[in-house]
Amino acid sequence: MQIEERIQAAMLTHFDEVISAGTPPSLRAAMQHALFPGGARIRPQLYMAVAMVSGEDLPSLTDAGAVALELMHCASLVHDDMPCFDDAQLRRGKTTVHVEFSEPLALLTGDALIVMAYQVLLNQTTKKRLSHSHALRVLEMMNVLSQGVGVPHGIVAGQAWECESKVDLWKYQRAKTGSLFTAATCMGAVAAGANPAPWLELGESLGDAYQIADDIRDVIGHVELIGKPVGQDIEHGRPSAAQVLGLEGANAEFKRLIDNAAKSVPDCAGRDILRAMIFKESERLVPQREYQHYLEVSKQKQQQSELAA
Amino acid sequence: MQIEERIQAAMLTHFDEVISAGTPPSLRAAMQHALFPGGARIRPQLYMAVAMVSGEDLPSLTDAGAVALELMHCASLVHDDMPCFDDAQLRRGKTTVHVEFSEPLALLTGDALIVMAYQVLLNQTTKKRLSHSHALRVLEMMNVLSQGVGVPHGIVAGQAWECESKVDLWKYQRAKTGSLFTAATCMGAVAAGANPAPWLELGESLGDAYQIADDIRDVIGHVELIGKPVGQDIEHGRPSAAQVLGLEGANAEFKRLIDNAAKSVPDCAGRDILRAMIFKESERLVPQREYQHYLEVSKQKQQQSELAA
Numbered sequence: 001m002q003i004e005e006r007i008q009a010a011m012l013t014h015f016d017e018v019i020s021a022g023t024p025p026s027l028r029a030a031m032q033h034a035l036f037p038g039g040a041r042i043r044p045q046l047y048m049a050v051a052m053v054s055g056e057d058l059p060s061l062t063d064a065g066a067v068a069l070e071l072m073h074c075a076s077l078v079h080d081d082m083p084c085f086d087d088a089q090l091r092r093g094k095t096t097v098h099v100e101f102s103e104p105l106a107l108l109t110g111d112a113l114i115v116m117a118y119q120v121l122l123n124q125t126t127k128k129r130l131s132h133s134h135a136l137r138v139l140e141m142m143n144v145l146s147q148g149v150g151v152p153h154g155i156v157a158g159q160a161w162e163c164e165s166k167v168d169l170w171k172y173q174r175a176k177t178g179s180l181f182t183a184a185t186c187m188g189a190v191a192a193g194a195n196p197a198p199w200l201e202l203g204e205s206l207g208d209a210y211q212i213a214d215d216i217r218d219v220i221g222h223v224e225l226i227g228k229p230v231g232q233d234i235e236h237g238r239p240s241a242a243q244v245l246g247l248e249g250a251n252a253e254f255k256r257l258i259d260n261a262a263k264s265v266p267d268c269a270g271r272d273i274l275r276a277m278i279f280k281e282s283e284r285l286v287p288q289r290e291y292q293h294y295l296e297v298s299k300q301k302q303q304q305s306e307l308a309a
Numbered sequence: 310m311q312i313e314e315r316i317q318a319a320m321l322t323h324f325d326e327v328i329s330a331g332t333p334p335s336l337r338a339a340m341q342h343a344l345f346p347g348g349a350r351i352r353p354q355l356y357m358a359v360a361m362v363s364g365e366d367l368p369s370l371t372d373a374g375a376v377a378l379e380l381m382h383c384a385s386l387v388h389d390d391m392p393c394f395d396d397a398q399l400r401r402g403k404t405t406v407h408v409e410f411s412e413p414l415a416l417l418t419g420d421a422l423i424v425m426a427y428q429v430l431l432n433q434t435t436k437k438r439l440s441h442s443h444a445l446r447v448l449e450m451m452n453v454l455s456q457g458v459g460v461p462h463g464i465v466a467g468q469a470w471e472c473e474s475k476v477d478l479w480k481y482q483r484a485k486t487g488s489l490f491t492a493a494t495c496m497g498a499v500a501a502g503a504n505p506a507p508w509l510e511l512g513e514s515l516g517d518a519y520q521i522a523d524d525i526r527d528v529i530g531h532v533e534l535i536g537k538p539v540g541q542d543i544e545h546g547r548p549s550a551a552q553v554l555g556l557e558g559a560n561a562e563f564k565r566l567i568d569n570a571a572k573s574v575p576d577c578a579g580r581d582i583l584r585a586m587i588f589k590e591s592e593r594l595v596p597q598r599e600y601q602h603y604l605e606v607s608k609q610k611q612q613q614s615e616l617a618a
Contacts, residue, residue, distance in 0.1 A: 018459075018460060018461075019460050019461060020460075020461045021461075022461035022462055022466075023460045023461040023466060023469075024466055024469040024470050024472070024473055025473065026469065026472050026473055027460065027465075027466060027469035027472070028460075031460075075420075079416055079417075079420065082416065084411075084412035084413050084416060085413055085416070101472075102393075102472060103393035104393050104394055104468075104471070104472055105469065105472050107388055107391065107393060107394070107416070108388075108465050108468055108469050108472075110420065111384075111388065111419065111420070111423060111458075111465045112459055112460050112465045112466070112469075114420060114423050114424065115423065115455050115458050115459030115460075115463070115465065116459055116460065118427055118451060118455050119452075119455045119459055122448060122451055122452045122455060125445075125448045125452075126452070130445070132441040132444065135441065135444040135445060135448060136434075136439070136444060138448070139431060139434045139444060139447065139448070142427060142431055142451075143428075143431045143434075143435070146424050146427050146428045146431060149420075149424050150327075150421055150424030150425055150428055151327060151328050151329075151332045151336065151337075151340075151421050151424075151425065152327075152328060152329045152330075152331035152332040153331055154424070156336075156417050156420045156421045156424065157331075157332060157333055157336060157421070159413075159417055160332075160333040160335065160336035160414065160417050160421075161333050162413070163333070163335050163336070163410075163411060163413055163414050163417075164333055164334065164335055
């Protein structure tokens with residue numbers, strides 16, 4: 001089974017397992033809306049690739065970790081889209097949860113998804129004869145995941161940096177986006193019973209690359225391409241690498257980070273496959289043809305306005 | 310040390326342990342505002358009393374559980390107070406988090422507190438030689454806590470019932486308030502390595518009693534007494550036992566539930582102390598003098614309006 005299909009199957013199974021008939025129908029529907037159909041599922045894919053090349057021996061635990069990670073990501077999207085943050089109407093090409101349902105339900109959906117992430121992992125520990133190493137692995141997975149989400153350096157803290165008057169751009173972006181990427185690579189290793197430390201750099205590089213890609217797409221992107229409104233950073237006055245480094249500087253930095261990510265993959269059986277995945281993903285994140293096209297058009301416009309002046 | 314002091318000390322210690330210097334200052338301040346000074350801390354008190362009479366053998370784990378429970382409760386208060394729910398200005402006699410800080414920070418504070426509840430328990434498992442029984446206990450505590458908060462029957466689901474057009478009053482209240490009380494009694498037993506099942510009824514009875522007490526106070530209360538605006542149920546069109554049963558019916562049901570709670574305490578060394586605690590708490594929840602006074606005044610008013618008609 002391809003990684004994408006495996007993640008989709010796990011998402012469906014765990015959704016039905018946790019959200020039983022007793023759940024309030026609107027909350028259930030709102031949670032489903034937030035989770036299906038998904039986006040690129042890039043974090044669980046990265047996580048699962050690391051677990052597989054690290055020699056996963058408990059596939060159902062690997063699956064649960066992928067779901068937990070994606071639940072946390074979707075929870076943050078639902079809350080970020082709410083009127084008090086981005087006030088976004090569209091996400092993944094469809095209406096956001098608070099628009100489709102209501103603000104109270106969007107708030108509760110995010111909360112329920114955060115708790116559900118732990119429930120999915122805890123459900124892996126309820127069998128009669130749980131081995132000590134299995135128990136420790138689940139605890140460590142929850143630990144890594146919590147660090148990626150909560151205080152002091154997780155995605156929630158990253159969002160909170162937006163509320164500060166003085167912000168260190170890299171610290172902010174590292175927390176806002178990068179922390180769930182490092183959680184993905186490290187938790188993938190832990191799920192397979194491997195040491196997470198050698199996987200930290202891959203998560204950091206990809207997280208930084210992903211954030212810069214987001215900034216670049218926010219400048220060059222079309223709403224059809226990324227499924228959400230563009231120009232959001234400028235509109236919301238958020239710090240952006242594309243503004244600080246300039247578009248060409250940001251693209252050069254993006255390429256450097258992708259190269260660094262590929263180089264950082266530790267020596268393991270699936271090293272080449274994982275590297276190929278990284279380069280393929282990089283092209284999805286910032287299609288170089290789109291980028292070049294935008295650059296040429298904006299240079300032409302600049303020349304025209306210089307001639308006219 | 311008294312239970313109240315022990316809980317306060319644990320809250321302070323775990324706050325400093327999780328929220329290190331790297332946390333965004335406003336988020337840290339907002340989380341502090343949400344947690345200190347606390348309300349009655351009734352849930353962690355109940356939890357700790359059960360752990361103590363069940364023969365707690367790992368006091369630092371008991372402490373962590375009390376903090377985790379209170380963090381979940383405070384998270385739900387912060388989110389419930391937000392404009393899209395109760396739009397409350399006051400909580401515990403001071404301004405609510407979104408009023409004091411901002412809506413985005415209130416949203417993030419709730420999220421961070423939910424994750425922190427797990428972090429506090431997970432921090433109990435990071436020592437070098439963690440025994441298997443200790444690991445299993447922490448996992449089971451997180452399991453009980455998650456059920457009390459998430460879907461299908463936790464407090465988040467309880468809140469979501471408010472968004473449904475058809476609501477079963479008891480199902481709604483059992484989830485909205487009761488689920489964290491059953492989590493408190495059951496988690497207290499688990500923390501002490503005891504069987505949680507005999508403690509379920511105590512949690513259910515007290516949860517129901519607490520919710521009815523809230524409804525009664527919403528009718529008879531003064532804002533000075535309960536630290537938040539009264540008449541909220543009617544204003545928000547929320548189902549309330551005081552409306553369904555009438556005030557006197559609700560008070561009779563409250564007393565029956567308290568008696569039932571006291572009777573349900575399983576045979577254990579501290580049984581009498583725990584029962585005395587329950588009766589003392591019942592008087593705090595619905596001061597019978599206040600209740601009688603309100604009843605007399607409203608009967609006099611009714612007689613006067615009948616005479617005038």
